[in-house]
Amino acid sequence: MFWEVPIKPEKQMKIIKSLEDFPKDIPVSICIGNFDGIHLGHVDIINNCKKNEAVSTIVTFDCHPREILHPGLLPGKLTLKNEKYSFSNAVGVDMVLELPFSEFCSVEALNFLDILNSHMNIQEITVGFNFYFGKDQKGTSDILYWWGRSSGVKINVLSPTVKNGLRISSTAIRELIISGQIEAALSFMAFPFVLSGKIVKGRQLGKKMNFPTLNIKPPQKITPPDGVYITQTVIDNMQLQTLTNIGRNPTVDDDSFSRKIETWVVDQSLDDLYGKHAAVYFFKKIRNEIKFSSREKLYEKVLEDKILFYEFWNSRKTSVLPNTF
Known part of the structure; x- marks a missing residue:
């Protein structure tokens, strides 16, 4: 686990909050998601982004989608934004692109990918097995694969990360923390x-x-x-x-x-x-x-x-x- 060894990032992660400000000339390998908690499953996704020479980049939103779409169903946060970005930096992410969710929540799945690709030099996209995107979360891994083949972008959809026979997820970790099972939660997390x-x-x-x-x-x-x-x-x-x-x-x-x-x-x-x-x-x-x-x-x-x-x-x-x- 990352917290068992000294953390000395070679460089500071760059945070960009506008597609217009993103450097189009830099080849990037992106992963898309909320990344609450930065658990070991997230680390597997991030490490896959770092396999090639492209710049590893997390694409995320400025708030959890449920804050706007379903505020009554919003889960408690495992990490505040500053915590999440500190952990992302510590595991070696090069850049974060933080998008305003209010501007993208009504964008259809294929349009969302096209918008990203028009502002970024995307070489690869890595997501988790349960990744959905676009308006009403209609974007699936099949749609993502189809778009990748037509756009010349390599798509990686990773299987669940399993430890001790249990699938690692932010939901599972959240339940363990709330119930006081700190050591059990710790075994799933990149950082305490x-x-x-x-x-x-x-x-x-x-x-x-x-x-x-x-x-x-x-x-x-x-x-x-x-x-x-x-x-x-x-x-x-x-x-x-x-x-x-x-x-x-x-x-x-x-x-x-x-x-x-x-x-x-x-x-x-x-x-x-x-x-x-x-x-x-x-x-x-x-x-x-x-x-x-x-x-x-x-x-x-x-x-x-x-x-x-x-x-x-x-x-x-x-x-x-x-x-x-």
């Missing part, structure tokens, strides 16, 4: 699930108990259930081993109805980080959030959490994970 955002000031309650936390606002995406997690947090160039609590702090804040994401950089003292951005990567859930009878009982439990934290990290090296900002 991440929550990222700006560090904000909390109530300083952890600091008073000798485990000061970094607080980020819950982002507009799915989150794991309330509980305590072993995490790794990236701030600027720092890769920090951390414990993260998601929940409402029932022991110290009876009146709180809002969920919080609080990350403790265990046994380290850091300078003021308010206003900086943090990316918190989740590796393992160690317990549910508990309402203790006293702060002393909470403190005792945190010391037990700390033992599990060190057992986990003593068995592995710290990965080098992308800064998502």
Whole structure:
């Protein structure tokens, strides 16, 4: 998996947001899709794009199609846009073409391909087995193959990526994350699930108990259930081993109805980080959030959490994970 090795992209991925701005003279190998989560199936598609000497390019939209077509059926996001693009850069994608979905949602499938081809020097197109495109999603792999033969573009439709007998998909990963099965989800993902955002000031309650936390606002995406997690947090160039609590702090804040994401950089003292951005990567859930009878009982439990934290990290090296900002 990519997160098990240092990530040092040789060059920065270029993001283009208009077909008119796309360099027509550059031969490209494109993959088309939403790519939420950048899981191992997505990586297989991206790697296929990188096989030849053409420039690997993701073609995607500025929003999930359901945001406009079926907002009531919109699935929770696995990755925010900045996270998705950071991961795409880390796996070696050369360019991303981000198109405004509102301008293309009524375009018929063959017209959509013709529009792309008139603005891009397309050598190959790679998609997943369940790829549909164009108005009302009437574009199928058969239509794509037919268009490729008539246009001189090689078409690759990849079979599902399977691991441990299970087909990898964003839907399956989403369900695992929501149910707290972080390690199971991790086995399907190119990078651990991440929550990222700006560090904000909390109530300083952890600091008073000798485990000061970094607080980020819950982002507009799915989150794991309330509980305590072993995490790794990236701030600027720092890769920090951390414990993260998601929940409402029932022991110290009876009146709180809002969920919080609080990350403790265990046994380290850091300078003021308010206003900086943090990316918190989740590796393992160690317990549910508990309402203790006293702060002393909470403190005792945190010391037990700390033992599990060190057992986990003593068995592995710290990965080098992308800064998502």
